[in-house]
Amino acid sequence: MGNPMYRQIAEELREQIESGILKPGQQLRTEIELRERYGASRNTVRDAIKWLTTLGLVETRPGQGTFVVKKIDPFITTLSADPTTGLGGGEGAIYLSQVSDQDREAFYSEPQVEIQKAPFEVSSRLRVPEGTQVISRHQRRYIDDTPWSLQTSFYPRGFVAQGAERLIEAGDITEGTMTYLAATLGLQQTSYQDWIKVRAPDPTEANFFNLPQDGRVGVFEIFRTAFDQTGRPMRLTVSVFPTDRNQFIVNAGEVPDLKEGGASKKT
Amino acid sequence: MGNPMYRQIAEELREQIESGILKPGQQLRTEIELRERYGASRNTVRDAIKWLTTLGLVETRPGQGTFVVKKIDPFITTLSADPTTGLGGGEGAIYLSQVSDQDREAFYSEPQVEIQKAPFEVSSRLRVPEGTQVISRHQRRYIDDTPWSLQTSFYPRGFVAQGAERLIEAGDITEGTMTYLAATLGLQQTSYQDWIKVRAPDPTEANFFNLPQDGRVGVFEIFRTAFDQTGRPMRLTVSVFPTDRNQFIVNAGEVPDLKEGGASKKT
DNA sequence: GCAAATTTGTTCGTATGTATT
DNA sequence: CAATACATACGAACAAATTTG
Numbered sequence: 001m002g003n004p005m006y007r008q009i010a011e012e013l014r015e016q017i018e019s020g021i022l023k024p025g026q027q028l029r030t031e032i033e034l035r036e037r038y039g040a041s042r043n044t045v046r047d048a049i050k051w052l053t054t055l056g057l058v059e060t061r062p063g064q065g066t067f068v069v070k071k072i073d074p075f076i077t078t079l080s081a082d083p084t085t086g087l088g089g090g091e092g093a094i095y096l097s098q099v100s101d102q103d104r105e106a107f108y109s110e111p112q113v114e115i116q117k118a119p120f121e122v123s124s125r126l127r128v129p130e131g132t133q134v135i136s137r138h139q140r141r142y143i144d145d146t147p148w149s150l151q152t153s154f155y156p157r158g159f160v161a162q163g164a165e166r167l168i169e170a171g172d173i174t175e176g177t178m179t180y181l182a183a184t185l186g187l188q189q190t191s192y193q194d195w196i197k198v199r200a201p202d203p204t205e206a207n208f209f210n211l212p213q214d215g216r217v218g219v220f221e222i223f224r225t226a227f228d229q230t231g232r233p234m235r236l237t238v239s240v241f242p243t244d245r246n247q248f249i250v251n252a253g254e255v256p257d258l259k260e261g262g263a264s265k266k267t
Numbered sequence: 268m269g270n271p272m273y274r275q276i277a278e279e280l281r282e283q284i285e286s287g288i289l290k291p292g293q294q295l296r297t298e299i300e301l302r303e304r305y306g307a308s309r310n311t312v313r314d315a316i317k318w319l320t321t322l323g324l325v326e327t328r329p330g331q332g333t334f335v336v337k338k339i340d341p342f343i344t345t346l347s348a349d350p351t352t353g354l355g356g357g358e359g360a361i362y363l364s365q366v367s368d369q370d371r372e373a374f375y376s377e378p379q380v381e382i383q384k385a386p387f388e389v390s391s392r393l394r395v396p397e398g399t400q401v402i403s404r405h406q407r408r409y410i411d412d413t414p415w416s417l418q419t420s421f422y423p424r425g426f427v428a429q430g431a432e433r434l435i436e437a438g439d440i441t442e443g444t445m446t447y448l449a450a451t452l453g454l455q456q457t458s459y460q461d462w463i464k465v466r467a468p469d470p471t472e473a474n475f476f477n478l479p480q481d482g483r484v485g486v487f488e489i490f491r492t493a494f495d496q497t498g499r500p501m502r503l504t505v506s507v508f509p510t511d512r513n514q515f516i517v518n519a520g521e522v523p524d525l526k527e528g529g530a531s532k533k534t
Numbered sequence: 535g536c537a538a539a540t541t542t543g544t545t546c547g548t549a550t551g552t553a554t555t
Numbered sequence: 556c557a558a559t560a561c562a563t564a565c566g567a568a569c570a571a572a573t574t575t576g
Contacts, residue, residue: 004563030541041565046542054321054481056467062542063573074464079517080347191520197341198465198485198510200323214321216483218465218510231523243465243485250346250517253458256498271544297560308546313561329561330554 006047009038013048017057017068028058028066054216056244072245075104075143079194079222080251106148109140113170115157122154125195125225125236133157135167137177140208146245147209153177154236159185177235178226187228189235195223198243209242218243273314276305280315284324284335295325295333321483323511339512342371342410346461346489347518373415376407380437382424389421392462392492392503400424402434404444407475413512414476420444421503426452444502445493454495456502462490465510476509485510 003011016022029037034045049066052058060066114136123130138152155177160168164184167173173180181187200215211217224237270278283289296304301312316333319325327333381403390397405419422444427435431451434440440447448454467482478484491504 006563032541043566044564047563049542051481054483056482060542061573062571063540065541080519191518191522193519193522194517196463196515196517198487214318215323216321218485220465227520227523248463250461250463251458252347252460253494255458255460256494273544299560310547311545314544316561327561328554329552330559332560 005038005040006044006051009034009040009045009048010051013052014055014057017052022068024068024070026068027064028068030065054214056216059212072146074245074247075148076247076249077241078249078251080249104143107142107145110172111137111139111170113137113168115168118154121223122236122238125223126154126156126233128156135160137167147242149239149241149246150205150208151237151239154238155234181234187234189226190229190231192224192226195225196248197221197223201240201242205240211242211244220246220248272305272307273311273318276301276307276312276315277318280319281322281324284319289335291335291337293335294331295335297332321481323483326479339413341512341514342415343514343516344508345516345518347516371410374409374412377437377439378404378406380404380435382435385421388490389503389505392490393421393423393500395423402427404434414509416506416508416513417472417475418504418506421505422501448501454501456493457496457498459491459493462492463515464488464490468507468509472507478509478511487513487515 013022013028022028028034028049031042031045031049034040034048035042038045049058049060053060057069058066059069115133116136117131118126118128118134120130122134123132126134128134134157135155136152137155138150140147141149141151155164155167159181162185164181166180167177178189198218198220201209201211201217201219203213205211205219206213206215209219211219220239220241220243222237222239222241224235224239225233226235226237228234280289280295289295295301295316298309298312298316301307301315302309305312316325316327320327324336325333326336382400383403384398385393385395385401387397389401390399393401395401401424402422403419404422405417407414408416408418422431422434426448429452431448433447434444445456465485465487468476468478468484468486470480472478472486473480473482476486478486487506487508487510489504489506489508491502491506492500493502493504495501
């Protein structure tokens with residue numbers, strides 16, 4: 001084989017990991033031991049480990065060693081509308097019930113409210129001129145103490161003057177902002193669109209989610225544009241979820257109750 | 268700052284890339300030039316470049332140099348059902364029309380048909396015992412000569428004996444398999460569920476999509492389970508899309524015609 | 535609480551191999 | 556074939572983080 005040595009070492013370790021000889025969470029031999037084992041220099045062994053690291057198979061911890069990564073039991077979020085409530089997944093009250101379906105507990109921070117100028121990605125989706133002032137409400141969300149998502153909702157600035165004053169107050173709107181906007185402005189959410197991308201996390205996100213700094217774990221970025229009864233955008237919600245611990249479901253039509261239909265635990 | 272030198276060099280280059288001083292496709296200075304520019308050793312410069320590589324900002328080509336990566340103009344696929352046809356995105360005939368909406372041309376390979384034993388991920392979703400034989404129909408799909416997705420559909424083995432013989436023939440079923448199954452077996456697709464994950468590509472996928480071997484560009488893996496009028500799974504389609512060139516849309520309710528609603532070119 | 539031992543992280547230097555122009 | 560540019564590999568030294576005694 002014409003493969004470089006560091007790849008051969010990596011390959012051998014990869015097989016041990018995938019065959020289960022090395023179990024998740026288990027420590028690999030130290031660089032010095034591997035150096036002797038393979039008759040390579042320490043730098044070459046380090047190249048092999050670095051390769052496995054970008055493959056996401058192992059992680060190194062300074063002063064401790066190299067460990068096989070544990071996969072996180074994923075969180076499942078349903079994006080399509082619940083036919084009965086008309087609400088989408090991850091939205092207001094509904095997300096708690098989804099989470100508790102999975103026997104997990106969710107928490108979210110108090111919203112952090114700001115008035116800011118809309119960048120292009122926001123203005124184009126809310127259909128306001130770029131640079132227009134918008135209200136942003138930002139939250140950090142956790143499940144079982146694991147950082148789960150960062151979510152920011154944007155509303156047209158004019159909503160406040162029209163009577164929805166609590167939008168710019170920092171407190172939680174317990175009945176849900178959609179209910180509140182219906183009560184104050186008569187706006188009904190009749191439809192929405194989710195736009196799903198995957199990109200590398202920015203440093204803030206990597207820090208919040210405890211992702212490796214080198215960006216090899218991506219994040220879902222979901223833009224949810226909600227439309228009122230006149231067909232105008234009334235809210236844009238941008239949510240960010242790490243791809244290593246989140247999966248999404250979209251139902252179309254009356255999907256039969258699955259419970260045991262999806263992939264449950266493997267092990 | 269207490270940052271290591273290779274990170275400082277990487278940071279300086281990153282800023283030049285993101286500010287546009289270094290444009291997509293442009294060549295960076297060579298390692299030797301950077302070594303002199305920053306007063307570091309060649310290995311340290313290489314560490315900086317390696318860092319930018321795993322961030323996905325640059326790519327190196329042996330014998331040529333290091334280049335700022337060009338972003339691919341993304342393909343957009345709608346996952347939610349079209350209220351009129353009842354068909355979902357990326358499915359049968361509809362995907363061509365979606366693609367041509369974006370002024371692009373799509374091609375797909377002849378299906379490659381096999382009978383195989385269902386692995387867990389397939390059997391659990393089709394609700395057949397693990398190891399049961401199933402029919403798999405596999406296709407490679409392209410847009411404008413760019414590899415776009417790999418798609419495999421699984422059907423219960425029994426469908427053939429019940430009369431749907433063309434399922435095991437290698438040729439294309441031009442009218443669409445769903446129409447064919449309706450005609451032969453009386454099965455109607457009344458609903459479906461999409462389950463969306465992101466994972467690292469396997470070597471076959473990395474090769475087909477021309478992704479870097481080190482797995483830092485992930486792939487969407489979408490499991491579409493289609494249900495018939497009795498609520499039983501009739502087909503499982505597993506599609507794989509690289510995250511660097513694909514985005515997805517999910518509509519709920521009657522979403523107004525957008526055309527200019529989404530994010531168009533930035534630049 | 536501190537010091538020693540262990541382990542990974544950073545940086546240098548050097549030599550040679552491989553791919554492209 | 557030669558020149559250029561990145562890839563692999565070795566050796567060495569010191570720094571930083573963590574655990575252990």
